[in-house]
Amino acid sequence: MNRYSWEKYQKQIPDDHYYYARSCIRQNFFPGSETIFLKILQEDLGIDILDDAKHTSCTGIGYHGDIVPLETIMTVVARQFALMTEAGYEHLVSSCITSFGLYCEILSLWHHFPELEEKTRKNLKAATGREFKTPKSVIHSSDLIFHFRDRIAQKAKYTLTDPQTGRPLKVVEHIGCHYSKIFPTSGIGGAEFPYVLAGMIESWGGEVVDYPERRHCCGFGFRNYIVKANRGAPVANSKQKLESMAPYKPDFIVANCPGCTMFLDKWQYTIAELEGTTYGQNGQGIPVLTYEEMAGLVLGYAPWELGLQMHQIDTEPLLNKMGIDYDSNEKYLGRNGKYMGRPEPCNCIL
Secondary structure (H helix, E strand, C coil), rough: CCCCHCCCCCCCCCCCCCCCCCCCCCHHHHHHHHHHHHHHHHHHHCCCCEEEECCCCCCCHHCCCCCCCHHHHHHHHHHHHHHHHHHHEEEECCCCHHHHHHHHHHHHHHHHCHHHHHHHHHEEEEHHHCCCCCCEEEEEHHHHHCHHHHHHHHCCCCCEECCCCCCCCCEEECCCHHHHHCHHHHHHCCCCCCCHHHHCCCCCCCECCCCCCCCCCCCHHHHHHHHHHCHHHHHHHHHHHHHHHHCCCCCEEECCCCHHHHHHHHHHHHHHHHHHHCCCCCCCCCEEEEEHHHHHHHHHHHHHHHHHHHCCCCCCHHHHHHCCCCCCCHEEEECCCCECCCCCCCCCCC
């Protein structure tokens, strides 16, 4: 690849002053990740990022499920931009990859079809009385962790290595399709060479695993999963990836899409129940993390504050490999310190 080709896939990321748009599904799947993301930026790095309680879902799941019309979702997104404008910010940070893809898609539509933007402005004004400026930049939250990866490394309490042997942990990175494949120049490294997660792994001491199905989709597909009869397609896609990576003996998987993270974690439980097959070592599954959880572990946040107890595949073997100090007795305590009860284990995964 020549220098010009690689430069096309670099992304200019501003250093400060962000408006944060949370994800609807991430707060259900991995509720600790967004909280830790904000703590890392605001408390560890001293970055100005606004967590605005007034914003709503982008309605992306409904849009991709053919329920929400394009004109409606453009108006919903315009309201997000209006809230950002009213708060005095210009850089939009999206927690959800589907939202990120939609913001990029809508801005591209407005660029090519200005009449759509004008109609959306009229719809928003009529519905809410609001006006908006389009963002100067649209950033995915994994872009920010990547952008500040060296500052995180300087503050690291742990690294992605085995402290007993010094061995770098083998890490599978999985990039969400809506981040890299819809508008490749909007992501770091594009569709063919996405570097947003690999850059974090390498900066924090890990080794990126290359394997045949590295760029294969996890299979989520909203219409695949929303329709119960279609759910064989997502699990088949994830199984194909897991079978492909297993011979390389990865220590864990990290993904930057909430759906991908959930499915690569959940389907291991499903496949173990259906077939008795596991893909990790010693009869275990392969732990799956969000990039915020990975960054949080490196910075020394408590695993249960990160929400690792929410995962289907037990993360304690990974914590042990990293030499992380933790208390198993605190794993299922609520915020009030009361024991919430332990989920029924999957007997097929140790």
